[in-house]
Amino acid sequence: MGAPAPGYDINIQAMEVIMATQKLYPDPQNVCQNLISNGDFESGEYYPWKPRSGGSFLIKEEDGNKYLRHAGRTSVYPGLEQTITGGCLEQDLLYEFSMKVRVDTSAGGSLVLKLAITSPSGSVKYRDFLRASKQYGTDGWVTLTKTFSVTEEMATATDVKLITMVGEGSTANTVDYDDIKILFKRGVGQELLVDNPDIGPGG
Ligand SMILES: [Ca+2]
Numbered sequence: 001m002g003a004p005a006p007g008y009d010i011n012i013q014a015m016e017v018i019m020a021t022q023k024l025y026p027d028p029q030n031v032c033q034n035l036i037s038n039g040d041f042e043s044g045e046y047y048p049w050k051p052r053s054g055g056s057f058l059i060k061e062e063d064g065n066k067y068l069r070h071a072g073r074t075s076v077y078p079g080l081e082q083t084i085t086g087g088c089l090e091q092d093l094l095y096e097f098s099m100k101v102r103v104d105t106s107a108g109g110s111l112v113l114k115l116a117i118t119s120p121s122g123s124v125k126y127r128d129f130l131r132a133s134k135q136y137g138t139d140g141w142v143t144l145t146k147t148f149s150v151t152e153e154m155a156t157a158t159d160v161k162l163i164t165m166v167g168e169g170s171t172a173n174t175v176d177y178d179d180i181k182i183l184f185k186r187g188v189g190q191e192l193l194v195d196n197p198d199i200g201p202g203g
Contacts, residue, residue: 032088032184035095036162039180041066052163053077060176067100067178079164079175081116084182091155094186097130098145102176103166111144111166118159125153129162141178147185
């Protein structure tokens with residue numbers, strides 16, 4: 001473009017920079033590669049996890065590995081929560097959740113994970129995310145996994161929180177957590193699958 005003719009100015013009234021959508025460049029540098037922050041607790045901190053419905057958090061260590069202990073639980077509801085929205089939840093993206101858990105009672109009880117999804121209107125819906133039945137808790141850690149695709153409700157939400165509870169027959173005083181992750185698996189159009197069945201303990 002040459003210089004404007006004498007007597008004319010050029011004004012740029014609006015300029016918009018459009019970045020490629022996040023699903024196009026999942027890589028280890030991408031914050032959307034793992035929707036969970038501080039899921040292994042090796043930092044020695046529990047931020048940004050929050051205790052929910054009572055109890056308190058401790059960072060414990062065994063054999064050089066740190067993990068989170070939720071102590072002082074007195075009902076089925078106390079658990080942890082973390083917001084996973086972060087601008088990453090685009091509809092139909094496929095993610096894989098996994099978590100190690102250890103419950104202090106042989107009585108068992110089911111472990112329940114939910115998503116608390118806040119819509120733009122401000123209403124909060126609690127959606128079942130994963131349930132694992134009574135097979136855990138007798139001999140140490142159990143790993144739970146689930147592959148899921150992002151729903152429209154999640155993609156348009158203003159906030160999505162992952163929530164845990166230990167319920168239905170167990171009021172375990174302490175529950176330990178470690179290696180909590182929600183890892184990117186596939187983008188839209190990359191051999192999209194329906195949800196896998198939940199994989200519980202022993203599965
Ligand atoms: Ca750890």
